[in-house]
Amino acid sequence: MTTTPAAPTDEPDQTLQAASELLRALASPVRLGIVRELSGGGKYVHELVTALGVSQPLVSQHLRVLRTSRIVAARRQARETRYTLTDDHVAHIVLDAIRHAQE
Incomplete structure (x- = not known):
């Protein structure tokens, strides 16, 4: 059985732009x-x-990029700031990319 190539998606330009910005924000070994x-x-x-x-x-510096991209959030606790991910989906993307690179 043969498969045909996937038809182009009708993704709005905004969605593709947002995905591109997410990947750009992650495009650093330190940020990953x-x-x-x-x-x-x-x-x-x-x-x-x-x-x-x-x-x-x-x-x-890299946390600032990730905060601007809304990948991480900061919460002040006493004299320190605690950073967390805003969305676990981003962690899955990064962890999958790291695993793929290790293969």
């Missing part, structure tokens, strides 16, 4: 690492710095 770390639950910046082995300013 942040999402991977946050997939297990919320973390503070110092925890991300330790887990990723990069500087605090670099983590903060």
Whole structure:
């Protein structure tokens, strides 16, 4: 049995644009690492710095990109800020991409 190629979808340009912006926001090894770390639950910046082995300013810069893209949310707790994923679907995308790269 042969299959025919999938017909072009009628996705609105806005949907494709939003998907493109999501992928652009994830297009950094540090940002992928942040999402991977946050997939297990919320973390503070110092925890991300330790887990990723990069500087605090670099983590903060990448968190800013992820916050602007609404991939992560920040919640102030006393003197620190705890970061969490806004949507578990993004974690699945990142974790699947990492697993695929390991094959």
